[in-house]
Amino acid sequence: MGNCVQGIKDYFCRPKNTNVRLSLPAVCFVWQIAMIILFGVFIRYDEESDTHWIEHRKSHNISSDIENDFYFRYPSFQDVHVMIFVGFGFLMTFLKRYSFGAVGFNFLIAAFGIQWALLMQGWFHSLDHSDGKIKIGVESLINADFCVAGCLIAYGAVLGKVSPVQLLVMTLFGVTLFAVEEFIILSVIHARDAGGSMVIHTFGGYYGLAISWVLYRPNLDQSKRLQGSVYHSDVFAMIGTLFLWMFWPSFNSAITDHGDGQHRAAINTYLALAATVLTTVAVSSIFQKKGKLDMVHIQNSTLAGGVAVGTAAEFMLTPYGSLIVGFCCGILSTFGYLYISPFLEKKLKIQDTCGVHNLHAMPGFLGGVVGAITAAAASEEVYGHEGLVNTFDFEGDFASWTVNKQGGHQAAGLCVAIIFGIGGGILVGIILRLPIWGDPADDNCFDDEVYWELPEDEESIPPILEYNNHMSSKHQDIAELVLRDDAPPDYGAVAPTSLDQVHTEDPSFAI
DSSP states (O other), X not given: OHHHHHHHHHHHTSOOOOOOTXXXXXXXXXXXXXXXXXXXXXXXXXXXXXXTHHHXXXXXXXXXXXXXXXXXXXXXXXXXXXXXXXXXXXXXXXXXXXXXXXXHHHHHHHHHHHHHHHHHHIIIIIEETTTTEEEEOHHHHHHHHHHHHHHHHHHHHTTTSXXXXXXXXXXXXXXXXXXXXXXXXXXXXXXXXTTOIIIIIIHHHHHHHHXXXXXXXXXXXXXXXXXXXXXXXXXXXXXXXXHHHHHHHHHHHTTXXXXXXXXXXXXXXXXXXXXXHHHHHHHHHHTSGGGOOOHHHHHHGGGHHHHHTTTTTXXXXXXXXXXHHHHHHHXXXXXXXXXXXXXXXXXXXXXXXXOHIIIIIHHHHHHHHHHHHHHHTOOHHHHOHHHHHHHHTOOGGGTTOOHHHHHHHHHHHHHHHHHHHHHHHHHHHHHHTSTTSOOOOGGGTTOGGGTSOOOOOOOOOOOOOOOOTTOOHHHHHHHHHHHOTTOOTTHHHHSOSSHHHHHHHOTTOOO
């Protein structure tokens, strides 16, 4: 028995092998071929993207092609798509030596995830029981992007510590779990979650944190030299922040009802985001030495308002209510980066690379609470009878529901998201701990060189001269000649022979 236990221990503790030359191509080829087969069996165009649209339009007395859902949804789809592939990808480029992995692996798992999501969500939401086919249209593409967003959030928690094969496995299970919890929350419990505070952010955040907890690396300090950022990497990450910040109103309003619901969701998100920026800057300045700002807070916490307002975005939250949500969330998220993340790593052994707990998990939880309270406080006086029915879908089996019952179900939906995130993350983390995925060693994390061919170092560049404002043109000419190969033959007899000598003879010259 002792030998068996020791054998298992030795198997799990054997040296890491990061060579994915066989495993990565095998997973990519096999899974893509599987997607082709499954799409061929199950996926078909829906009535608005099929050639029978003309007949459908005539039979339903639709006057023009402009009524096709494509023209309502595609602008929002474009914005959400940019957020997924550009916003999330560049937001994670803050690490000094992991920009290829941040953008490249984000691209890989998103491309795989949207295919798997169309199938998983289709089986739960779009399956035509008359022929057993999944009918997809532009709204299906938006929902697939939403599903992938949850996996990209989880990726942020393990950024730089896992292999591309592990990421694909994590996405496979993440999309599956997402589709199930989404169906339970939206269809079974009948909670409303237009912007995905619960379904996307709470689930994705806790899913990634649970995986990170299971994959805890006690010796990660060996890669501490690469965990920080440099000036240009922070600038690239800020590009991701700005893309996400600008397009978040589209994210929260993309699949809401046409008309007032979509309009209101965009306004509420717009205002919440604006308020979050000011409170983030304020808190960051207060708690930094000499009032300086921390770029980590500006890159991340400024987005938290969009997360927190997601569930209630289509409700009558009111403009000042949106500002209050953004105000509170900026404070909460920045405090998370200052105090909660260090606590999680030190006490709970959760190594959260991107701080998804502060940007997604906590704001998502707050968004679920705000949604439950806002739903329970709704009234016909504010919404109108038809507005109340339309906003909360009090029709069919739910026609007898009250707003108090809706508020309770909103809270239940939040609990489901947390349970699926943590429970699913632990199970997937155990699978990812198997020493077969090619993950890096503790002293080799956060480095693109492990999985990417990097450009050769640039040839040595001559020293770059900097001149102070008082330097004369004469001294500039001398300095240039010192470095030139074509200086006059007798120049050494009349001129300084080195830059140091120039600096010594005239202090106004600075290198």
